[in-house]
Amino acid sequence: MTKSSNIMRLALLQLMHCNDKVANVQNAASKIESAVKEHRPRLIVLPEWFNAPFRSYSETIPDGYTSQHLSNLARKHQVYIVGGTIPELGENDAVYNTCTVWSPTGDLVAKHRKLHLFDVDVKGGIRFKESEMLCAGNDFTIIDIDGHKIGIGICYDIRFEEMARLYRNAGCEMIIYPAVFNMTTGPLHWELVQRSRANDNQLFVVTTSQARDTNANYVSYGHSMVVNPWAMVQQSASEGEETVVADIDFSEVEQVRQQIPIFGQRRIDLYATENKSKKRE
Numbered sequence: 241m242t243k244s245s246n247i248m249r250l251a252l253l254q255l256m257h258c259n260d261k262v263a264n265v266q267n268a269a270s271k272i273e274s275a276v277k278e279h280r281p282r283l284i285v286l287p288e289w290f291n292a293p294f295r296s297y298s299e300t301i302p303d304g305y306t307s308q309h310l311s312n313l314a315r316k317h318q319v320y321i322v323g324g325t326i327p328e329l330g331e332n333d334a335v336y337n338t339c340t341v342w343s344p345t346g347d348l349v350a351k352h353r354k355l356h357l358f359d360v361d362v363k364g365g366i367r368f369k370e371s372e373m374l375c376a377g378n379d380f381t382i383i384d385i386d387g388h389k390i391g392i393g394i395c396y397d398i399r400f401e402e403m404a405r406l407y408r409n410a411g412c413e414m415i416i417y418p419a420v421f422n423m424t425t426g427p428l429h430w431e432l433v434q435r436s437r438a439n440d441n442q443l444f445v446v447t448t449s450q451a452r453d454t455n456a457n458y459v460s461y462g463h464s465m466v467v468n469p470w471a472m473v474q475q476s477a478s479e480g481e482e483t484v485v486a487d488i489d490f491s492e493v494e495q496v497r498q499q500i501p502i503f504g505q506r507r508i509d510l511y512a513t514e515n516k517s518k519k520r521e
C-alpha cells in the first residue's frame with residue numbers, strides 16, 4: 241500500500257482494571273469514546289489483559305464477547321484499535337495471551353499470540369510462570385495502516401531483540417507492545433527496553449500499560465510510552481488512568497535511517513537474524 245500520510249495520531253489508553261470483565265470492557269468503551277471525541281486519533285491502543293487475565297474469562301476470537309465489542313467500537317468510531325490483550329480460547333482447549341487488531345470497518349485485521357511467555361524468578365522481586373497457565377504463539381504479526389507497516393508484540397516479547405529485528409527487516413516503522421511491567425522490572429527496564437528496541441531498529445516503539453492498582457496481586461508499573469526512532473521518549477504517562485495522545489511523524493524514521501545508516505553497514509557476511517517460523521512475513 242502506498243503511504244497516504246506521514247502523520248498518524250495515536251491514543252494510548254492506560255486503563256484501570258478489575259476482576260469484572262464486563263466492567264473492564266465498558267470502561268474501555270467509554271475511554272475510547274472520549275478519546276475519539278476529544279482527539280480524533282487514527283489508532284487507539286489498549287493495555288495487555290485489559291479485559292481479564294484468567295482462563296475462566298477466555299473467549300474465542302473473533303466471535304467472543306470482547307472481540308465483538310471491539311469490532312463494534314472500531315466501526316462506530318471509524319478508528320483502528322489495537323485491542324490490548326485478552327485470554328483467547330484456542331484449539332485443543334489451549335489459552336493464549338492474544339492481541340487483536342480491528343479496522344475502522346470493524347474487521348479483524350490480525351491477531352497476535354504472545355511469543356515469549358513471562359517465566360522469571362527475580363530473587364527478592366518477582367516470581368512469575370506464565371507458561372503454567374498459557375501457551376505461546378508461533379507467528380509474527382505485521383499490520384499495515386495507511387501504508388505504514390507496524391509490528392505487534394506483547395509485553396515480555398519486547399525483551400527479545402531478534403523479534404524486533406525481524407520486524408525491522410520486514411519494513412516496519414513502528415512496533416506496538418501492549419504490556420504490563422511490574423514494580424520490580426518496571427523501574428529497572430521499562431524505559432530502557434523501549435529505547436533499546438527503538439535505537440537498535442530505528443523505528444517508533446509504543447507501549448500501553450494498565451494503570452497502577454496498589455491493591456492488585458500484580459501491581460502494574462504504568463508509564464505507557466511512545467519512543468521515537470532517535471530513541472527519545474516522545475511522550476509518556478504517569479501511573480494512573482490516563483490517555484496519552486501522540487502524533488507520530490513517520491518521516492523521522494527515514495531521517496534517522498539516512499543519517500545513521502547502520503542497516504547498510506551491518507556485516508551480514510558474518511551474522512544474520514533469520515525468520516524460521518512457518519508463516520513468513
Ligand SMILES: O=C(O)CCC(=O)C(=O)O
Nearest residue numbers: 358395396420421422425
Ligand atoms: O519483562 C518484564 O519485566 C515484564 C513482562 C511481563 O510482565 C509480561 O510479559 O507479562
